[in-house]
Amino acid sequence: MLLTTSVGSLPKPDYLTKARTQARKGELDAKALRELEERATREWIRTQEELDIDIIVDGEQYRGDMVAYFAEYFSGFKTSELVRSYGNRYYRKPIIVGKVGRRKPVTVEWWKFAQGLTTRPVKGMLTGPYTIMDWSFNEYYPSRRAATLAIAQVVRDEAEDLERAGAQYIQIDEPAISTRPEEMDLAIEALGIVTKGLRAETITHICYGDFNAIGPKLHKLPVDQIDLEFANRNFELLDFFKKRGRFPKAVGLGVVDVHSHRIESTDEVIANLKKALKVFKPEQIYVDPDCGLKTRTPEEATQKLRVVVEATKAVREELFD
Amino acid sequence: MITTAVGNYPKVAEGAYSTKLIGTITKWQRKELSDAQLEDTCRGITRAVIQEQEQAGLDVLTDGQIRWEDLVTPVAKRLKGFEINGLSRWFNNNMYYRRPILDKAPVRTGPILVDDYRFASGCTKKPVKAVLPGPYTFVALCEDRHFKAQRPFVLKMAEILNEEAKALAKAGASIVQFDEPAVGFGKTNIALAIEALNIAARGVKAKTAVYTYFGALDGLFAPLMKAKVDLIGADLVSEPKTIQALKRTKITKELAIGCLDARNTKLESVRELHAIFRAVGRLVPLDRLYVNPNAGLEFLPHTQALAKLKRLGEAVRSYKR
Numbered sequence: 001m002l003l004t005t006s007v008g009s010l011p012k013p014d015y016l017t018k019a020r021t022q023a024r025k026g027e028l029d030a031k032a033l034r035e036l037e038e039r040a041t042r043e044w045i046r047t048q049e050e051l052d053i054d055i056i057v058d059g060e061q062y063r064g065d066m067v068a069y070f071a072e073y074f075s076g077f078k079t080s081e082l083v084r085s086y087g088n089r090y091y092r093k094p095i096i097v098g099k100v101g102r103r104k105p106v107t108v109e110w111w112k113f114a115q116g117l118t119t120r121p122v123k124g125m126l127t128g129p130y131t132i133m134d135w136s137f138n139e140y141y142p143s144r145r146a147a148t149l150a151i152a153q154v155v156r157d158e159a160e161d162l163e164r165a166g167a168q169y170i171q172i173d174e175p176a177i178s179t180r181p182e183e184m185d186l187a188i189e190a191l192g193i194v195t196k197g198l199r200a201e202t203i204t205h206i207c208y209g210d211f212n213a214i215g216p217k218l219h220k221l222p223v224d225q226i227d228l229e230f231a232n233r234n235f236e237l238l239d240f241f242k243k244r245g246r247f248p249k250a251v252g253l254g255v256v257d258v259h260s261h262r263i264e265s266t267d268e269v270i271a272n273l274k275k276a277l278k279v280f281k282p283e284q285i286y287v288d289p290d291c292g293l294k295t296r297t298p299e300e301a302t303q304k305l306r307v308v309v310e311a312t313k314a315v316r317e318e319l320f321d
Numbered sequence: 322m323i324t325t326a327v328g329n330y331p332k333v334a335e336g337a338y339s340t341k342l343i344g345t346i347t348k349w350q351r352k353e354l355s356d357a358q359l360e361d362t363c364r365g366i367t368r369a370v371i372q373e374q375e376q377a378g379l380d381v382l383t384d385g386q387i388r389w390e391d392l393v394t395p396v397a398k399r400l401k402g403f404e405i406n407g408l409s410r411w412f413n414n415n416m417y418y419r420r421p422i423l424d425k426a427p428v429r430t431g432p433i434l435v436d437d438y439r440f441a442s443g444c445t446k447k448p449v450k451a452v453l454p455g456p457y458t459f460v461a462l463c464e465d466r467h468f469k470a471q472r473p474f475v476l477k478m479a480e481i482l483n484e485e486a487k488a489l490a491k492a493g494a495s496i497v498q499f500d501e502p503a504v505g506f507g508k509t510n511i512a513l514a515i516e517a518l519n520i521a522a523r524g525v526k527a528k529t530a531v532y533t534y535f536g537a538l539d540g541l542f543a544p545l546m547k548a549k550v551d552l553i554g555a556d557l558v559s560e561p562k563t564i565q566a567l568k569r570t571k572i573t574k575e576l577a578i579g580c581l582d583a584r585n586t587k588l589e590s591v592r593e594l595h596a597i598f599r600a601v602g603r604l605v606p607l608d609r610l611y612v613n614p615n616a617g618l619e620f621l622p623h624t625q626a627l628a629k630l631k632r633l634g635e636a637v638r639s640y641k642r
Contacts, residue, residue, distance in 0.1 A: 081622035086417035
């Protein structure tokens with residue numbers, strides 16, 4: 001009970017950030033980049049083992065944007081000129097221009113590499129169909145629904161391949177799900193296509209948005225575990241669950257804020273975990289940071305993960321006493 | 322029919338006026354470039370954006386809001402009482418704006434957009450419209466730590482925006498537009514929104530417009546027709562029911578219809594646009610009809626944004642009743 005894990009991404013060390021820039025400019029070949037990505041993955045897996053995290057992630061050292069990564073490897077997508085995301089930040093948004101498909105598995109090879117480095121379970125990490133649709137332009141499918149359901153089939157194939165390769169946990173992230181509450185049913189239907197009949201434990205991570213609008217349908221998401229950010233909302237989400245009676249799924253409990261430089265104290269995380277234990281059963285809770293840690297420095301990320309593990313262990317011990 | 326744009330336009334254009342704004346802003350933020358140097362770059366891009374609109378055949382232009390971080394920041398940062406805070410989602414889009422916090426009574430200490438307006442209108446012989454956030458939307462997008470009540474805040478903003486609107490009209494704006502996307506989301510106090518618009522448009526010696534976009538306007542057009550503004554903007558793309566809602570409304574004002582999707586790269590056909598013109602032409606005489614994309618074109622990469630403007634011009638020129 002109270003297993004510890006991370007949400008997905010971990011920061012890239014400086015040498016890898018530099019190498020990626022060089023590779024983009026054509027100054028570094030794919031093989032050299034790959035070696036550095038493998039090195040960074042190895043380092044993060046060792047770090048997670050040393051921290052004694054129960055369920056490991058590969059840290060996504062070889063991925064950039066979580067939608068663009070899949071759009072790059074799936075067929076049917078092309079990339080756009082720059083569009084603004086906010087302030088002075090721009091990105092290239094994928095455009096669906098044809099039938100979405102998959103030439104070969106996208107994430108399985110990296111998953112096998114990571115799992116080969118540790119005896120602890122490594123999560124398979126996918127981006128959900130609704131999020132891939134919402135974060136892309138669509139010139140091919142007649143509707144948002146048609147695009148989402150078509151993408152769902154392809155993500156499904158990827159999930160099956162991960163399961164076949166041995167993944168015990170498969171996470172399908174849907175951060176866009178809170179953007180349009182009126183499309184929650186579509187997101188649920190699409191996620192159902194991805195997870196139907198899988199034996200692996202399935203997880204979805206949802207972040208930033210109007211929780212009140214989507215909360216009432218949260219239990220309908222067809223996954224075993226729902227991972228949410230609790231820390232950056234001061235654990236106010238607990239009140240929502242308290243009011244609604246027993247939640248029928250496992251909950252990924254984000255206990256450290258990924259957007260702040262401040263390292264939480266073990267004591268405050270312990271206190272928050274105890275609050276959560278008044279709402280959820282211990283075997284229902286997985287403990288992790290709020291979201292992917294890629295925007296923190298490697299040192300901050302490691303420190304935050306250490307706090308997650310130390311606080312969880314302290315609470316576990318009290319529970320056993 | 323009068324062709325126009327809604328507000329913003331891509332700030333960078335890889336195939337045209339370059340992406341230099343990104344580097345210029347970065348250097349300006351690091352204080353390596355002066356305010357005047359930033360202004361110079363913004364003016365160059367504004368001029369290019371105005372030329373593109375002229376070449377596309379638009380009748381009424383905008384300045385493209387090249388300096389604008391989002392709809393609210395340019396106004397909030399020049400008023401006393403506000404602090405610009407963290408990122409929030411821009412309605413139902415994967416795009417973000419900075420949420421202003423109101424700490425003390427808001428005060429307008431001088432013109433906000435008048436200099437920018439004068440520069441833009443000096444770039445062309447065609448009319449350039451002035452665009453402002455509407456008071457209701459402005460307040461919906463702020464965090465209020467001063468009034469702690471919607472009504473006094475909205476009415477105060479209406480007074481402030483009225484002063485600015487009058488100044489813009491005096492500077493030569495033939496149309497002053499208030500953007501009110503927030504009325505289409507959640508539980509809207511439409512009576513308050515209209516009361517505020519009436520204040521904002523009072524005594525403005527120009528045509529006044531209110532533009533709505535993204536949301537569901539069902540049931541709101543009848544009250545909007547009673548607002549003391551000359552022109553009502555409706556987005557016919559985002560919500561398919563909006564055209565039905567318009568058909569049920571007695572249209573007593575000039576109408577502006579958003580008929581190209583500013584949020585998707587797929588280019589509308591001339592035939593599709595003609596079908597919309599025909600349907601709306603039954604509701605309002607064509608000389609009282611403005612046609613435009615459904616929102617600012619900044620969601621799109623530059624190539625597709627320009628293609629949409631050109632397509633609009635093409636469709637209007639080839640339309641025969």
